[in-house]
Amino acid sequence: MTKYIIRRLIQALPIFLGITILSYLLMSIAPGGPVEALAFNNRLKPREKQELIYKLGINDPLPVQYARWLLGDDWMRWDSDGDGLADGAVFFIDLYGPVLNDKGKPSVDEETGEALKQPLPPGDGRGILRGDFGNSVYFKRPALDVLVERLPATLELGLTGLIVGVVLGISIGILAAVDYGGLFDQLSRIGAVIVNSIPNFGLGLLLLLYFGSALKLLPLGGRCKTTLDPTCPPLPERLEYLILPTIVLAAGAVAGYSRIMRSSMLDVVREDFIRTARSKGLAERAIWLRHGMRNAFIPIATFLGPSITFLLSGAAITESVFSWPGVGRQAVNAVIQRDFPVVMIVVIYASIANILGYLISDILYGIIDPRIGYS
């Protein structure tokens, strides 16, 4: 299996690269940009705005911008004599930049009419392949830090939502299949339709208004009680904050898994080997749980991978409604702020979660169904 996993991971590399190219392209052609988002500020003078554009390298051709992000720019423009200014550059990068006047326009030599130039500072980015994800344009600090400090909250909510969604969904699916055509089966189907019809933000607000505002049973968002303390208390002491966002996040999973599990179970119990088990006089409980359930799990494994991706890469809407300090909410803010480095690191994180999610799905096939081998 180790060889299989390694091979799958190697196969994932081109996919990963493709995702980064596509994401970078989409982001770059999207209207607006970080300078526009930052520049509508009457404190920012024309020259400062233009300087910002040069500093961020936004006026470079797109392939150069992508190469800088991927491979860094410390090799593109360098300083050999240590005077803080670049004295060498690769052919596709400018060694000199314009001298800007107060209007942010390139200054011109009055005598010769030629544009004035000044040496640019050397590149100092190492690129994502060397672990340098760049600085957040908005926060002015490493984009990686912005992601990492929000990961615990996302993992906390995502894992809880995943566990609740899978356990409840599978249980309801099995019970609905056992009660095929009965009241529970009908109710679970209606429930799934209703839950799937309500958008997450609507469900979240409804729950907050009812349980938080009207009944005052649960807190109105946040990850823990607002105090002067530097950290939230341990999870067991603040479970009440997790209840509503978990319900919202798990609702869709419960609805989806219950329907898949139900239909899968019904398919399985019509198989010959179940009939054989019955003819051998095996108890119904053993038939459903030992033989039926295990075989019905195979389609579930198919959906588990994408679920892991979705939940672990941050549920933007749920996190926003509940003021949950996770990756998803930050990703939305970064898109609004056109904070490209943060957007890109979230894309990378989500891509990795996606690749791992599908790998876990494939590994689960083998565990659930011994007939499936890894070759």
Add this chain to the structure above:
Amino acid sequence: MNRFTRIATLCGLLALAMMLIAPAAAQEMGGGLPIIEPNFGDDPTTFNPIIANDGTSYDVINRMFPDFIGVDSATIAYMGGAKGGLVNSWDIAEDGVTYTFHLRDDMVWSDGVPITAGDVVWFLDATLSGETTSPRQQLQDSVASYAALDDNTLEIVFNEPNCTLIDTLNPVYPVPAHIYEEVYGDDYAGMDENDYNLNPTVTGGEAFVFSNFRPGEQTTLLANPDYTEAELGAVVPQGWVAKIVTDQVVQMEQFFAGDLTYVDSVPQANRADVKERGAAGEFQIFETPAGTIRFLSLNIADPSNPQDGLDEEGNAIDQGHHPILGDVRVRQALNYGMNFDEVNEGAFFGTGVPVASHVRPTDWSFPEGLEPYPFDAEKAMSLLDEAGWTDGDGDGVRECNGCLHSEAGAPLAMTVKTNAGNTSQEALYTILQDQWNELGFDITVEFVEFGTLVSEFTAQTYDALGVFWGLSTPANPNGIADIFLPGADVVGSGYNTQSFNNARLNELIEDARNLPGCDQETRKEMYGEAYQILRDESPWIWISTGNVLLAAQTNVENWAPRAGGSRWNIDAWTIAES
């Protein structure tokens, strides 16, 4: 009274005294409940005043760093000795450019080190180095030199005398030089990336000091035990928390539930309800003019060929004419054709306040006699007729029939752009579209992503474009120079994107800025005339300033907001257990 009774009585009295003293002692040490206010936005980006550039960061910085020159909360004007300011007074030398600032000597940083002129010098050194990403580079344009004459005296020499030099110093703060020197050294360029920006160990001079920052959740400050300007002798609230609440509905529900101490801007949708409940005594409320105005910029120049306002020698460059808006009568017709009452009800829930200029009623330069255009559809239509725009074919849309800058037969059609996602802006321009189309315009409204909108605004390629403009506090009336003078007409980055150029206005603004003696009344008259020109020429349609509604829980004692700010006495807010 035997000995035992005497001792027991004494002990009883002592205990009683202790009980009486204890709450007072607790209060003196910052024992009151903390203030929790919502932050409807993202995390602060830094707690370093040198590089801060966003409102969320300033909200925190202003709680824990003193201003260089304080603003009097009653008059909303810079004042020596104003609460929260380091400067006690200043002298201006005869040359008009040398300012000597006398600083307070009783402010200390949280580590006990006095706040001195050297701390301001460090701020200026870093900012004027040009190496930081500080957005305060305008200081470079006006400050010639500076020096600490002693610990409590700072001399600043400006490049030229004018009446706005104190305004120029608005973004200056003292920073703990003894710490910054150690942490940042002279690596100003690397300042942005220093972890210290979000983990300051030494702050002070204001009511609170830094405690901790939880990304995505909250920023927490604690009462400053060394704060010398406390209204009640000591800072009462134990701390101050800026808590991120990302949904406005949830924010208000948290306030209604008592989770938030106060809200400094009640959303429009909740205002009527909060006002009603405030009147019934459920909350404390206060209404004050907002710090922003809504405007519609009308491009006067040819949008197909945007040009800078001035060439390198300072000569005016021909701007061409916008085919429709190049005629002042059309711009005035749009003003007369705006039914503000309808707009106010439909887009602002009745909370808007019509404006005729750039100035809030609370600002010293507010022109009392200047009225917004009244709604007069007939006048609007007669202006359009006069301008050569008539509806010859009876289809409801006027065509050029002797107009100034379009070809004969061209329809009176133009596009109005505003930022997508802002519901009140979308409602506003949808209503205006109907109102103006009634006059014979063919208006198309486009809702555009904000970054793109800003690009089009500065590129000067639009017909009409509506956004907001933030007003400074205290007001600097000379700020209109950045919007209406030809020097600010720079394609791609200047804010005179409508390419307005009026000789008399240019003269008035320059004269008001450089008036010898800087007499405020005379300057007010000059700005008044400037605002009148702008109203008549209408390069913008000034739409609304609106009011901000602040609300606090009833258990917050000493909550006494003023037009100049709600937090001027935050150190005295006493929150009773509810």
